[in-house]
Every structure is written in C-alpha cells, then in structure tokens.
Amino acid sequence: MKQVVYTASPESQQIHVWQMNDEGALTLLQVTDVAGQVQPMVVSPKRDFLYVGVRPNFRVLAFKIAADGTLTEAGQAPLPGSPTHISTDREGRFLFCCSYNDACVSVSPIGDDGIPQAPLQVINGLDGCHSANIDTDNKTLYVPALKQDRICLFSLGADGQLTPRKQAQVTTVEGAGPRHMQFHPGGQFAYCVNELDSTVEVWALNTGEGEAESVQTLDMMPPDFNGTRWAADIHLTPDGRFLYACDRTSSTLAVFSVSELGDELTLEGFQPTETQPRGFNIDHSGRYLVAAGQKSHHIEVYAISEPKGLLQPLGRYAVGQGPMWVVIHQLQA
Numbered sequence: 001m002k003q004v005v006y007t008a009s010p011e012s013q014q015i016h017v018w019q020m021n022d023e024g025a026l027t028l029l030q031v032t033d034v035a036g037q038v039q040p041m042v043v044s045p046k047r048d049f050l051y052v053g054v055r056p057n058f059r060v061l062a063f064k065i066a067a068d069g070t071l072t073e074a075g076q077a078p079l080p081g082s083p084t085h086i087s088t089d090r091e092g093r094f095l096f097c098c099s100y101n102d103a104c105v106s107v108s109p110i111g112d113d114g115i116p117q118a119p120l121q122v123i124n125g126l127d128g129c130h131s132a133n134i135d136t137d138n139k140t141l142y143v144p145a146l147k148q149d150r151i152c153l154f155s156l157g158a159d160g161q162l163t164p165r166k167q168a169q170v171t172t173v174e175g176a177g178p179r180h181m182q183f184h185p186g187g188q189f190a191y192c193v194n195e196l197d198s199t200v201e202v203w204a205l206n207t208g209e210g211e212a213e214s215v216q217t218l219d220m221m222p223p224d225f226n227g228t229r230w231a232a233d234i235h236l237t238p239d240g241r242f243l244y245a246c247d248r249t250s251s252t253l254a255v256f257s258v259s260e261l262g263d264e265l266t267l268e269g270f271q272p273t274e275t276q277p278r279g280f281n282i283d284h285s286g287r288y289l290v291a292a293g294q295k296s297h298h299i300e301v302y303a304i305s306e307p308k309g310l311l312q313p314l315g316r317y318a319v320g321q322g323p324m325w326v327v328i329h330q331l332q333a
C-alpha cells in the first residue's frame with residue numbers, strides 16, 4: 001500500500017508531504033508554502049484533491065494530488081468564518097466547514113472540476129462549532145457545538161441543504177465540550193471526544209425513538225493526572241477495533257479497544273506523545289498512527305500492536321512550526 005502523510009503547520013504556513021513506506025518510515029517529498037495559516041485538511045473521497053482551510057483571509061484551498069502524492073494549488077473559495085474543521089460528504093459533492101470562533105457550519109458545493117465554490121448555506125448560532133461529521137449512510141450530519149454541550153443533527157438534502165432532524169440535537173453532560181467524532185464502520189455507533197472534561201462518549205445511532213443516545217462515557221486521562229483537561233482529537237482504525245484520543249495538557253494518547261458491535265470501549269492504556277498533541281491520524285492499513293506536537297514542532301509515528309492496540313514509537317520527524325493537523329492519503333493504484 002503506497003501512502004503519503006500531509007501535516008499542516010500554521011505558524012510557518014507550510015504543508016509537509018511525506019512518503020510512508022510499509023514499515024511506517026517517512027521520507028520528506030515536498031514542503032508547500034501556503035499563503036495563510038493552514039489548519040484543517042481533508043482528502044476528497046475520489047482521492048484527487050486535498051482541501052485546506054486557511055486564515056486570516058478565510059478560504060478553502062484546493063490542492064490537486066499528483067500520482068506520487070505531491071500537491072499543486074488548483075483553486076480556492078471563500079469561507080464564512082475562521083476554519084476550525086473541514087470535511088466532505090461521502091460522495092465528494094459538498095464541503096462542510098465549521099468555525100469555532102464564528103459559531104457556524106457552512107456547506108459549499110464542490111464543482112465537477114473538484115474545486116469548492118462559495119457557500120450555499122451558513123447555519124449560525126452554534127457556539128464553539130468544532131466539527132461536521134457525515135454518517136456512513138451520507139444522510140445525517142453530526143455537528144458538535146462545544147460551548148453549548150450539544151451535538152446538532154442535520155439531514156443532508158440532495159441539493160446540499162442542511163435541515164434539522166426531527167431530533168435536532170443531543171446533549172452531553174454540562175461542561176463536557178463535544179469536539180471531534182468518528183463512526184464505527186457498522187454505522188450504528190459513533191464516538192465523540194469531549195474537550196473540556198477529556199472523556200470519550202459512545203453514541204448509539206438510529207435507536208428508534210431517538211436518533212442518537214449516549215450509551216457509555218469513559219475517562220481518557222491517566223489516573224494520576226490532576227491538571228486542566230484539554231482533549232483534542234479522536235481516530236478509529238479502519239477495521240473499527242481500536243480507538244485513540246489525545247489530551248493536550250498531559251500530552252498523552254489514550255488507547256481503547258472496541259467491541260465487535262462497536263457499542264462498548266475498554267481502556268487499554270496510555271501513550272506519552274509529542275508536546276501538546278492537537279491532531280493525529282491513522283494510516284489506511286490500520287498499522288500506524290502519526291501524532292503532531294503543536295509545541296514540539298515534530299510528528300511521531302507509532303506502530304499499532306496486537307492484541308490491544310497499544311503503540312510502539314517508530315520514528316520522530318521535525319516538521320513546520322505549530323503542527324496541528326495530520327491527514328494520511330492512500331495513493332491511487
């Protein structure tokens with residue numbers, strides 16, 4: 001499997017492009033200077049573009065991905081607020097952007113040429129809006145509003161319009177601060193990392209009466225930790241067996257195993273990692289995890305080991321300043 005790793009470093013305004021070999025070692029392929037602070041990134045479902053949110057001139061940039069994974073800027077479009085998180089629907093027709101500072105989620109159509117256009121809809125009033133997560137059926141968009149302790153549920157129409165679901169929101173406990181989400185491959189469960197109390201919450205989806213129901217909440221902090229909790233990111237292996245979440249104050253990754261159905265997590269251990277890990281990701285084989293240290297200016301690669309998903313450090317690499325986003329792309333065959 002041929003893969004490349006993209007890391008976004010907003011302080012030095014760079015995207016680093018790394019080739020990843022079968023043993024998880026990285027080789028630097030390209031450093032792209034970007035006009036602006038680069039933050040969230042996502043690869044299009046067709047795997048031909050990398051979409052990147054930049055500030056202070058709020059825009060999404062579209063980079064064409066070459067056969068070897070290197071990037072060439074191909075277009076851009078305005079965004080309604082500072083981009084905190086960007087994602088697409090599963091067909092690559094619409095791009096969603098969440099803005100924490102501007103409290104909104106927007107939908108931008110993606111042209112046949114793969115370039116996003118100006119937003120067709122902006123939904124305001126989502127305080128601390130932190131991510132937009134389309135379910136495995138491509139029908140329901142889950143949008144955590146961190147400062148409101150709620151996850152808003154929207155139906156995605158064929159024309160890209162979002163409308164509130166019958167159950168328009170679910171709430172967390174007060175002060176949890178829901179932030180990023182992952183879906184189990186079976187589509188019946190989702191996992192949300194709560195930033196402010198550093199917990200991971202399991203949501204059962206499509207439960208009949210309600211559309212989402214909290215079924216488990218686990219602490220993700222080492223038992224001796226007594227500082228300010230500050231969780232950030234969450235990722236699941238492609239087979240749905242292992243789940244990871246990071247906390248920035250303690251600079252740790254919490255490791256969970258996932259039941260076969262996806263309904264239950266077991267905390268397996270903790271991995272000390274780069275200082276202030278805000279973003280990390282898992283490769284497409286499910287064998288490697290790459291974590292970025294916002295304050296160490298390095299990324300570290302780990303092997304995911306059997307049977308519990310614990311992490312073994314493999315290599316550490318200097319990137320740009322303040323790295324905070326990691327995306328791993330499987331090259332076209």
Ligand SMILES: O=C1O[C@H](COP(=O)(O)O)[C@@H](O)[C@H](O)[C@H]1O
Nearest residue numbers: 039082083084099100101195232
């Ligand atoms: O992680 C966090 O995210 C929000 C939003 O970040 P931004 O990069 O979009 O400005 C941030 O303000 C918050 O303090 C922090 O914990």
